[in-house]
Amino acid sequence: MDAKEKELYLAIIVAIVLFSIIIIYFVTSLILYQRRFIALQKERINAEINTLENERRRVASELHDGIGPLISSVKLYINSLDVGEDDTEIVHKAGTYIDDIMQNIRQISNNLMPNTLVRKGLDAAIKEFVDKADNQNGIKISYSCEIPELSINKDMEINVFRIVQEIINNTIKHSGASKLIIKLTQQEKMLLLQTSDNGKGFDFESMKNKDVSKEGGLGLKNLESRVDVLGGQLFHQSSPNKGVAFIFEIPINHSTNN
The missing domain is CATH 3.30.565.10 (Histidine kinase-like ATPase, C-terminal domain)
Structure with missing residues (x-):
């Protein structure tokens, strides 16, 4: 093998090595990017789910601990009113409606966070x-x-x-x-x-x-x-x-x- 053939052979080997390095770098970068993308997607989904569950807890707590006692106080106030015989049925119906509202609030609160x-x-x-x-x-x-x-x-x-x-x-x-x-x-x-x-x-x-x-x-x-x-x-x-x-x-x- 003469000098020119050796130089050409060496150039081909160098080119192949460089090309292989470029391909390996490209594939590795693509894999790392894909992994990072998947990790970011999981983090985003996790954050969305955690935000949703935290909001459910907050709303359930406000319904149970905030609105619930207020409605119960309204019922106690209505029942304490001194009404005439003609208004007794109205007060009774109002109390029934309040009971229904309380039941619905409890159900909604429980659905949000059992x-x-x-x-x-x-x-x-x-x-x-x-x-x-x-x-x-x-x-x-x-x-x-x-x-x-x-x-x-x-x-x-x-x-x-x-x-x-x-x-x-x-x-x-x-x-x-x-x-x-x-x-x-x-x-x-x-x-x-x-x-x-x-x-x-x-x-x-x-x-x-x-x-x-x-x-x-x-x-x-x-x-x-x-x-x-x-x-x-x-x-x-x-x-x-x-x-x-x-x-x-x-x-x-x-x-x-x-």
Whole structure:
């Protein structure tokens, strides 16, 4: 091999090495950018969910601790009025209306942030919600928890409860099912939430990509957002007239504050 051939061979090798370095740098930068983008997306979704839950807590607290006592005071004041016989029926009706308002306030406050979830934990809160929703639209809801001692942090409890709440509400409104089965189990450090119904089913991807102002799309995106924040995975199976099944795999040691 003469000197010119050696120089050409060396130039080709240098060019290949430089090109390889450029490609590696480009791919590495792309991967790092993608990871950073995903991390920022998770942080944004986490912040939105935390803001939403904090606002729910605030409104629930104001309804329960602020407006509730005021309305109770109004009822006491009305009942203390010295009225004639002709006005007794009016006072009685006013008291009945106030009782209805108080009941609605308690219901709204509980929907925003269930007291049972705060005081007794996830399992008790799901049982309570299932009891209230059971047999609505003719749907029999069956719930079981196969975890002897369910111990997870409060952020996870809230997010898992909202997932169950979303599935129950969507099933009642849209599925046309006659039964819904919900089961909580645990495999090592993984919390498994499984749900299935015998309704009309749907195409998951087309429903998820619907305009959020329409039925269904926003609910499925909410499910994915909650699971993503929890560091878990969502699996689904559905086809027309064969119902919908979900499996949520959520790591128990994951923190939404990370």
